[in-house]
Amino acid sequence: MPYQTNLTSTVLFLVIFILAFFPGAFVTIFRLPLRLLDPTTSSSNRAISQPAHSSCCCTHAPPAPAVQSPQMSWFQKTFSLPSKSRGSYLITDHVTSSLPEIKNYKVGIVHLFVQHTSCALSMNENWDEEVREDMTDALERVVPYDDKGNMYRHSAEGRDDMPVSAQNAP
Structure with missing residues (x-):
């Protein structure tokens, strides 16, 4: 008798597959409902600028500097080891x-x-x-x-x- 699958096992397999091989997609799908519910992250609110005040008694902090990722660098160099006889040496x-x-x-x-x-x-x-x-x-x-x-x-x-x-x- 062939093995019969049901919808629950198929969905469970797909979730595990997505989680294992595409963790970024799983996180994006998981956070999608939260983004829709949070008004501070919606695209329409991001586009609205703060109203300009003609007179303001409050002070505004300067914008935080952008965090820079570390620079990747590499170098290549050729050098020679001294000739030694057969054996194991600390270099x-x-x-x-x-x-x-x-x-x-x-x-x-x-x-x-x-x-x-x-x-x-x-x-x-x-x-x-x-x-x-x-x-x-x-x-x-x-x-x-x-x-x-x-x-x-x-x-x-x-x-x-x-x-x-x-x-x-x-």
């Missing part, structure tokens, strides 16, 4: 010294793009120095050094582009 100080403009931002996103195939970035806590050593050990287990040259297909750029051990680093 925070180098990045912040290379990007002094970062101090002008309270909120934002930093995109770091490394243009080398055998380098990667990871974000870790830095309370304990052994975290970097643990990361280096874990990466050594995942991508071990290949002394004999038969573990990896990619070798077009030579040994400096392959997983390198500290003793073989340039």
